[in-house]
Amino acid sequence: xxxxxxxxxxxxxxxxxxxxxxxxxxxxxxxxxxxxxxxxxxxxxxxxxxxxxxxxxxxxxxxxxxxxxxxxxxxxxxxxxxxxxxxxxxxxxxxxxxxxxxxxxxxxxxxxxxxxxxxxxxxxxxxxxxxxxxxxxxxxxxxxxxxxxxxxxxxxxxxxxxxxxxxxxxxxxxxxxxxxxxxxxxxxxxxxxxxxxxxxxxxxxxxxxxxxxxxxxxxxxxxxxxxxxxxxxxxxxxxxxxxxxxxxxxxxxxxxxxxxxxxxxxxxxxxxxxxxxxxxxxxxxxxxxxxxxxxxxxxxxxxxxxxxxxxxxxxxxxxxxxxxxxxxxxxxxxxxxxxxxxxxxxxxxxxxxxxxxxxxxxxxxxxxxxxxxxxxxxxxxxxxxxxxxxxxxxxxxxxxxxxxx
Amino acid sequence: xxxxxxxxxxxxxxxxxxxxxxxxxxxxxxxxxxxxxxxxxxxxxxxxxxxxxxxxxxxxxxxxxxxxxxxxxxxxxxxxxxxxxxxxxxxxxxxxxxxxxxxxxxxxxxxxxxxxxxxxxxxxxxxxxxxxxxxxxxxxxxxxxxxxxxxxxxxxxxxxxxxxxxxxxxxxxxxxxxxxxxxxxxxxxxxxxxxxxxxxxxxxxxxxxxxxxxxxxxxxxxxxxxxxxxxxxxxxxxxxxxxxxxxxxxxxxxxxxxxxxxxxxxxxxxxxxxxxxxxxxxxxxxxxxxxxxxxxxxxxxxxxxxxxxxxxxxxxxxxxxxxxxxxxxxxxxxxxxxxxxxxxxxxxxxxxxxxxxxxxxxxxxxxxxxxxxxxxxxxxxxxxxxxxxxxxxxxxxxxxxxxxx
Numbered sequence: 001x002x003x004x005x006x007x008x009x010x011x012x013x014x015x016x017x018x019x020x021x022x023x024x025x026x027x028x029x030x031x032x033x034x035x036x037x038x039x040x041x042x043x044x045x046x047x048x049x050x051x052x053x054x055x056x057x058x059x060x061x062x063x064x065x066x067x068x069x070x071x072x073x074x075x076x077x078x079x080x081x082x083x084x085x086x087x088x089x090x091x092x093x094x095x096x097x098x099x100x101x102x103x104x105x106x107x108x109x110x111x112x113x114x115x116x117x118x119x120x121x122x123x124x125x126x127x128x129x130x131x132x133x134x135x136x137x138x139x140x141x142x143x144x145x146x147x148x149x150x151x152x153x154x155x156x157x158x159x160x161x162x163x164x165x166x167x168x169x170x171x172x173x174x175x176x177x178x179x180x181x182x183x184x185x186x187x188x189x190x191x192x193x194x195x196x197x198x199x200x201x202x203x204x205x206x207x208x209x210x211x212x213x214x215x216x217x218x219x220x221x222x223x224x225x226x227x228x229x230x231x232x233x234x235x236x237x238x239x240x241x242x243x244x245x246x247x248x249x250x251x252x253x254x255x256x257x258x259x260x261x262x263x264x265x266x267x268x269x270x271x272x273x274x275x276x277x278x279x280x281x282x283x284x285x286x287x288x289x290x291x292x293x294x295x296x297x298x299x300x301x302x303x304x305x306x307x308x309x310x311x312x313x314x315x316x317x318x319x320x321x322x323x324x325x326x327x328x329x330x331x332x333x334x335x336x337x338x339x340x341x342x343x344x345x346x347x348x349x350x351x352x353x354x355x356x357x358x359x360x361x362x363x364x365x366x367x368x369x370x371x372x373x374x375x376x377x378x379x380x381x382x383x384x385x386x387x388x389x390x391x392x393x394x395x396x397x398x399x400x401x402x403x404x405x
Numbered sequence: 406x407x408x409x410x411x412x413x414x415x416x417x418x419x420x421x422x423x424x425x426x427x428x429x430x431x432x433x434x435x436x437x438x439x440x441x442x443x444x445x446x447x448x449x450x451x452x453x454x455x456x457x458x459x460x461x462x463x464x465x466x467x468x469x470x471x472x473x474x475x476x477x478x479x480x481x482x483x484x485x486x487x488x489x490x491x492x493x494x495x496x497x498x499x500x501x502x503x504x505x506x507x508x509x510x511x512x513x514x515x516x517x518x519x520x521x522x523x524x525x526x527x528x529x530x531x532x533x534x535x536x537x538x539x540x541x542x543x544x545x546x547x548x549x550x551x552x553x554x555x556x557x558x559x560x561x562x563x564x565x566x567x568x569x570x571x572x573x574x575x576x577x578x579x580x581x582x583x584x585x586x587x588x589x590x591x592x593x594x595x596x597x598x599x600x601x602x603x604x605x606x607x608x609x610x611x612x613x614x615x616x617x618x619x620x621x622x623x624x625x626x627x628x629x630x631x632x633x634x635x636x637x638x639x640x641x642x643x644x645x646x647x648x649x650x651x652x653x654x655x656x657x658x659x660x661x662x663x664x665x666x667x668x669x670x671x672x673x674x675x676x677x678x679x680x681x682x683x684x685x686x687x688x689x690x691x692x693x694x695x696x697x698x699x700x701x702x703x704x705x706x707x708x709x710x711x712x713x714x715x716x717x718x719x720x721x722x723x724x725x726x727x728x729x730x731x732x733x734x735x736x737x738x739x740x741x742x743x744x745x746x747x748x749x750x751x752x753x754x755x756x757x758x759x760x761x762x763x764x765x766x767x768x769x770x771x772x773x774x775x776x777x778x779x780x781x782x783x784x785x786x787x788x789x790x791x792x793x794x795x796x797x798x799x800x801x802x803x804x805x806x807x808x809x810x
């Protein structure tokens with residue numbers, strides 16, 4: 001955690017991945033993020049993966065460092081309370097993140113009536129308000145048909161990382177700060193809609209793949225090969241699998257030198273009238289000749305020696321690890337200053353990361369755990385909304401709000 | 406494009422995906438982004454996919470709406486020019502994005518000596534400055550071993566979307582604005598380092614998967630199934646493949662009703678002593694019983710009718726399209742207000758997206774094309790750096806800078 005946004009107050013009423021990550025990123029940069037959940041937990045409160053005791057590793061992973069308020073959002077009174085929390089006055093308040101329906105009780109119309117200069121960032125599925133999730137965005141874009149080896153034929157291969165959720169969440173955090181900067185300059189509020197489906201198709205276009213596909217049709221399946229560059233998995237003599245890539249001239253030069261294949265490469269260049277030194281596209285075009293060379297060279301080396309030489313030459317490569325190895329790797333987790341061992345509400349204590357960026361000029365504070373559901377209901381309703389203790393007790397008694405279990 | 410960050414000046418010296426997307430997102434929200442490239446093009450200038458005439462769809466996709474300056478960055482004089490552009494004074498200037506080496510001529514030490522309150526966002530591979538790319542980050546995390554069907558055995562399956570690059574880029578844009586807000590409040594500059602490898606492992610942890618893997622070892626391969634929820638691809642009677650999901654109680658209720666399987670589902674619930682209504686994890690745990698039911702129900706419906714019913718019931722589903730269908734889909738591209746048909750430097754005219762967010766309160770301006778390499782060299786060096794025309798001509802004559810071809 002870094003104290004880069006001290007005093008900024010953000011209210012989040014959301015679930016699943018995209019919108020909660022936007023709140024998480026803001027919290028990890030020092031904003032006070034008030035997450036509002038349904039009493040008893042919203043639809044993502046028990047999401048897998050779960051701890052042995054039943055607590056959700058997922059929920060506590062995405063809600064680290066946020067205050068937790070539990071409100072019955074099915075009750076009109078609960079809904080009104082949420083709108084009051086979200087629209088509290090103050091130059092550093094009035095920022096609201098949600099994935100609730102665009103035309104429901106958290107519509108721009110209703111919220112901006114209470115605070116016209118609200119910054120309201122709304123993560124959506126489709127731009128028309130229809131549902132879409134990471135997997136349905138990916139399938140609608142055709143990505144599963146170009147994932148995996150050619151042998152998959154007509155079978156789609158889904159990705160396991162919710163990439164569209166994650167990108168949407170980070171972009172929503174960015175767009176929120178952009179709208180806030182605009183408000184600081186002009187006094188104007190803003191609704192910022194970030195639909196997953198638009199993030200998907202715009203990204204395909206930004207990467208040049210929309211134009212490519214319009215011109216040349218679908219990209220074929222390239223298995224583990226990197227399109228348009230030199231890259232693939234190769235196996236060493238001792239059976240280790242490495243991802244070897246060369247994107248820059250320096251990386252290619254290093255790879256050729258480490259593998260000692262300069263002569264053979266020069267022969268291919270002469271035969272085919274091309275040069276691989278600076279044009280990564282040519283390395284892809286002629287991969288039928290280059291891959292066997294590299295395969296053979298990799299298969300004649302032991303991984304330990306090869307990895308050292310690749311590092312020394314500034315090559316770009318990565319091991320293929322199992323995730324179980326990755327999470328126990330001291331470089332990635334144990335000795336990585338991002339991580340601290342802390343206790344989470346599930347009752348488990350484990351390595352937890354703070355902000356994904358490193359700011360050498362500021363102190364990195366220890367990551368905060370997630371709060372127990374409802375742990376801050378009382379404090380937020382009394383301090384932020386200004387309820388009296390009698391009012392608060394009455395809300396608790398009537399089940400409109402809840403404290404921590 | 407939206408005019409949300411008018412007047413803000415950002416300088417970008419970068420290549421590939423992550424850092425250029427950060428600049429793109431800022432430009433699409435109205436910042437003036439000055440992209441500096443090597444004379445003749447940097448390592449990503451000819452990247453695939455390419456237009457028939459040779460221009461890079463990729464390069465022009467990621468550099469839309471940025472000014473283009475061409476400088477010989479191998480020459481000391483060129484390097485000094487870049488540092489001067491990046492560190493120009495002004496409250497709305499002094500924001501610099503780069504993926505250049507951490508200890509090179511664009512180090513924090515050197516740049517902050519010229520402008521102490523610089524906001525310098527540096528996209529990196531590994532946190533120690535070593536190289537890492539999207540694919541090597543993914544392989545080191547073990548993701549390829551849990552992608553694809555069980556039949557892949559010990560073979561890894563790489564993802565085709567550069568998800569780590571994209572997430573890193575959006576997060577870098579977010580962190581840049583956070584650091585800028587801090588500078589506005591305190592006058593302090595900041596180096597913000599965003600290493601791809603840290604974004605990777607922190608994200609796995611944020612999603613709860615680090616804790617899961619520490620406790621229970623590697624997740625198995627689930628093919629196209631969604632972990633921890635109800636979701637998979639199913640084929641209809643007329644041979645259409647649909648991704649059907651149910652994350653929320655409402656989506657599950659809708660799916661059960663549309664597929665008319667309430668009785669069979671109730672029988673499974675009774676037999677197994679569980680309820681699928683609100684706990685998506687139970688739907689995953691008992692997928693051995695639920696999938697065959699849904700398979701059979703989907704196989705007895707035609708897709709047209711089924712899709713209509715799913716929509717009417719608020720279900721979450723997506724078609725499996727080919728990308729070729731997606732890019733010609735009027736809803737996604739042709740009639741989507743994100744997109745405009747514009748001419749790009751490749752000489753091709755095609756649908757190009759603006760900002761991925763929609764701001765109903767502001768005018769969406771037409772997306773700007775990428776500029777020809779070096780098109781703004783003269784203007785930026787004269788107007789921004791304040792060079793005289795004699796100085797500029799001399800730089801051109803000596804090959805230190807270049808105008809557009």
